[in-house]
Amino acid sequence: MRNVTTENITDVFADYFGKDTDPRTREVLVAMARHIHDFAREVNLTHDEWRKGLSMLEHAGRITSPERNEFVLFSDVLGLSSLVDMMHSVPEATSSSVLGPFHVSNPPPLAIGGDMKHDFEGIVLLVEGQVRSTDGTPLAGAQLDIWQTAPNGLYSSQDPDQDIHSFHALMTTDDNGDFAFTTVKPVSYTVPTDGPVGELLDAAGRHPWRPSHLHYICSAEGHKSLVTEVFPDDDPYLDQDTVFGVRDDLVMSYAPRPASDFPDGMVLSGKVDEPFESVRFDLVLAPQD
């Protein structure tokens, strides 16, 4: 097509594809180009706005490193990460939610009943639950990769004062699919705002806060892995998570309990002499196709 116009440019783009192109690649790329073109036409995108968008991508490129991925953060605050998660959730299973950038490789194993709180300040939180399949079968030997913020709102990879494995653990469920550990309540925190994502949030008049949460990656033989987060029901940012991660079934209730209720068989059993909090959250995995 010699005479490309504002109206035919998507067709010209589609015509450029080779005959042997992978059909899925073609489908995705043509749909992407069509939405980019429709967007530009719809808002009558100016050269200045186009340059602004490019300069934000360049800025993201300059500050992205193995420790910080500003492109993932753009995807998060634009809702794309959560949307892709939700589209591939299985209705009968626990909802998935964003992985985020703070997962670490090779988390240290933690036996059932173990403790992640160590000497950190805060009220002891007892977390208990069961991993099961969508048909109700308990999943023994399921792996639970758990991580969260320290009481200062920082993940270990953000905080030079924490060991890299602080508030990270890998737990294996027992014969009944059960797990249990102690920790402290995770706290609300902000996504990084010193890059172009912060600029976007500013321009939109949006805050950068996420409600507090516990992260889980749960995997079991014959089942799809589940990447998710669970949120306390009293967090002030539950209704406005800046990365759109909250689903109704991921909101859990913390119960205050007297010290005398603290169960046996935990690392902290016999050492808890003040009121603690407890929460129960089960994880339901979908079988593999």
Place this chain on the structure above:
Amino acid sequence: MRNVTTENITDVFADYFGKDTDPRTREVLVAMARHIHDFAREVNLTHDEWRKGLSMLEHAGRITSPERNEFVLFSDVLGLSSLVDMMHSVPEATSSSVLGPFHVSNPPPLAIGGDMKHDFEGIVLLVEGQVRSTDGTPLAGAQLDIWQTAPNGLYSSQDPDQDIHSFHALMTTDDNGDFAFTTVKPVSYTVPTDGPVGELLDAAGRHPWRPSHLHYICSAEGHKSLVTEVFPDDDPYLDQDTVFGVRDDLVMSYAPRPASDFPDGMVLSGKVDEPFESVRFDLVLAPQD
């Protein structure tokens, strides 16, 4: 909104905006998010495809530098750069076309009748034209910033064997708005394919070629600046410019001429003793609003 779903996520995104947000910022960002969400839903974007897109952006970030902007190149090969150009073209004026990444600052002045060919190989090309306003008034004193490839297909900034100002010039039109210079025919060339844009072109079964062209930035008092390119009508890539830059009114015809036709008043007058080629291309600028 606590329970974000695949269906309400665009509304949630729009609801997050502050009340005092600039209305245009809001319009552009909400439309962008809506198209991103529609795209993901429409193709049922998988986690693997989402990660692939992010990794291509990360790759673009790693190789982008002041000398090479892979994000602009993505915009070019997806048709966005050309679309934004076309949307802001004035119908009665010469069409605009992509700037590209090879313009240099402070091009050397060249008097009317000057030569850009110097000792480079190739047939002499005589380029003549007039700059005028949309109402036909000749524009005296208009500035014409001109650049093109050397016969080896490389711009000066890509080629250590060329001076940075080789095949770059700044010409001022005479009292009749006329300009004239000699050069060699520019040649077809490929966009860089060693980055993620090359990967995208490969996946789409697309070639990386651009038809040969002369670049112009033309500016005159009281008129909108025009960034454009003009193309010879015999280039094999005219119908499939990989950056979508060709418009019918930017295609020009080269005429072969005997040496005896070479005009007086040019730097090369009296020095051309073989057949040459000539082309006439006028540039029409729109008045400022």
